[in-house]
Amino acid sequence: MTELTESVTVMMKEFEKLPGIGKKSAERITYHLLRATKKDALALADSIRTVKERVRYCKNCYNLAEEELCEICSSGDRDTSLLCVVEQPRDLISIEATGSYRGLYHVLLGRVSPLDEVTASQLTIDALVKRVRTGKFKELIMATNPTTEGDGTALVITNLLGDFPIKITRLARGITSGGALEFANKEMIADAMQGRQSFLQ
Amino acid sequence: MTELTESVTVMMKEFEKLPGIGKKSAERITYHLLRATKKDALALADSIRTVKERVRYCKNCYNLAEEELCEICSSGDRDTSLLCVVEQPRDLISIEATGSYRGLYHVLLGRVSPLDEVTASQLTIDALVKRVRTGKFKELIMATNPTTEGDGTALVITNLLGDFPIKITRLARGITSGGALEFANKEMIADAMQGRQSFLQ
Numbered sequence: 001m002t003e004l005t006e007s008v009t010v011m012m013k014e015f016e017k018l019p020g021i022g023k024k025s026a027e028r029i030t031y032h033l034l035r036a037t038k039k040d041a042l043a044l045a046d047s048i049r050t051v052k053e054r055v056r057y058c059k060n061c062y063n064l065a066e067e068e069l070c071e072i073c074s075s076g077d078r079d080t081s082l083l084c085v086v087e088q089p090r091d092l093i094s095i096e097a098t099g100s101y102r103g104l105y106h107v108l109l110g111r112v113s114p115l116d117e118v119t120a121s122q123l124t125i126d127a128l129v130k131r132v133r134t135g136k137f138k139e140l141i142m143a144t145n146p147t148t149e150g151d152g153t154a155l156v157i158t159n160l161l162g163d164f165p166i167k168i169t170r171l172a173r174g175i176t177s178g179g180a181l182e183f184a185n186k187e188m189i190a191d192a193m194q195g196r197q198s199f200l201q
Numbered sequence: 202m203t204e205l206t207e208s209v210t211v212m213m214k215e216f217e218k219l220p221g222i223g224k225k226s227a228e229r230i231t232y233h234l235l236r237a238t239k240k241d242a243l244a245l246a247d248s249i250r251t252v253k254e255r256v257r258y259c260k261n262c263y264n265l266a267e268e269e270l271c272e273i274c275s276s277g278d279r280d281t282s283l284l285c286v287v288e289q290p291r292d293l294i295s296i297e298a299t300g301s302y303r304g305l306y307h308v309l310l311g312r313v314s315p316l317d318e319v320t321a322s323q324l325t326i327d328a329l330v331k332r333v334r335t336g337k338f339k340e341l342i343m344a345t346n347p348t349t350e351g352d353g354t355a356l357v358i359t360n361l362l363g364d365f366p367i368k369i370t371r372l373a374r375g376i377t378s379g380g381a382l383e384f385a386n387k388e389m390i391a392d393a394m395q396g397r398q399s400f401l402q
Contacts, residue, residue, distance in 0.1 A: 004294065005267045007255045011248040018245075019233050020226050029219050031291055034265070038253045044219075045249040047212040048234060052242045054208045055235065064235065066206045090232055093205065 008034065060131075062107040062124045064089045072096075072105060079103045081138040085128065085157065087111050087145055095143060103141075106131065111144060111153040120156050129160050142170040209235065261332075263308040263325045265290045273297075273306060280304040282339040286329065286358065288312050288346055296344060304342075307332065312345060312354040321357050330361050343371040 004012070008030060015026040033041045057063070058070035065071070072078060072092075082103025086092050092105050108123045132140060142157070144150035158168055174192035175184050184192075205213070209231060216227040234242045258264070259271035266272070273279060273293075283304025287293050293306050309324045333341060343358070345351035359369055375393035376385050385393075 005256055005265050007251045011252045014245040014248040018230050020229055025221050028221055032220050041249055041253045044215040045246040047215040048242055048246040050208045051212045052239045055206055064206050
């Protein structure tokens with residue numbers, strides 16, 4: 001790649017920094033953009049700039065927003081007695097996509113992770129605790145990831161609210177719909193066994 | 202993906218237009234850029250803008266350039282008696298990477314392709330013919346791709362220069378170094394048989 005001009009090399013290296021983009025993909029994208037019309041290429045560049053200039057976190061729940069409040073917090077159509085705690089905006093999006101939840105959210109923007117040196121104070125846990133203590137929520141649903149760190153984060157929050165009268169639940173765990181017992185790991189089966197439900201509800 | 206803000210959705214769709222980037226990759230890149238610092242994200246945006254504003258084709262050979270002439274044409278260190286014809290700048294880069302050629306290039310910016318409605322007049326063939334007729338090249342090396350269209354393009358050029366006293370060659374064809382005869386196709390073996398060389402040179 002010695003004969004690419006300097007600015008092309010710079011652009012290719014920028015694409016290589018993106019997740020899932022290796023040297024070959026970056027090359028392919030580079031040639032694509034070299035051939036593309038100026039208008040099309042700048043549409044991509046401008047879309048990145050617009051996102052970084054416009055998108056911020058909702059003042060209330062830390063979901064992605066282009067106004068002070070996100071679409072969910074500013075909607076009058078949600079069950080304000082339920083608060084679901086997720087790690088990232090993408091988790092919120094996954095839950096929304098199912099249509100099975102109509103309450104509000106709180107996005108932690110991460111998880112407590114001693115190994116990555118992420119402590120509770122770097123997340124939005126303080127804001128969450130304040131929101132719960134000053135609000136009128138009836139139930140707090142922990143939807144952090146089913147990992148050691150996700151569970152740990154939920155535990156930190158539960159401890160901080162230990163004296164506060166609110167029902168705290170977490171997402172059910174067990175075998176996955178459509179999965180096979182044969183391929184389930186020990187933890188999955190142990191969770192499913194422990195949380196077994198009445199067959200006829 | 203209903204709860205992404207508008208500008209995030211626009212950005213994700215722009216990434217989906219790139220070659221090799223599907224919905225999932227675009228999502229992953231989107232989350233990466235949302236998390237990235239403004240500085241890092243804008244570095245990508247600006248690199249694209251800079252390329253589209255600065256990069257042009259060399260006035261002489263149509264290689265990528267940031268000045269009027271590309272680095273190869275403006276170098277005093279090349280064999281000006283050899284002219285190698287390639288379809289795209291990336292072909293030139295591949296040849297340069299081998300270090301086995303020290304002459305000049307001419308980039309056609311495509312190939313004659315009746316199916317894609319690409320005719321000779323849309324390429325830089327006129328400029329090439331003029332360059333050869335007014336220059337002092339001793340040999341013209343056809344390095345178009347070894348495909349029907351690449352060969353056809355080379356033939357068009359050869360015909361246009363039929364009356365001009367210049368040696369016209371093409372890249373050797375045969376079995377590939379490191380390949381296995383077992384997996385070579387008919388054309389490869391036929392080419393190799395036809396162009397067989399003296400074993401001890």
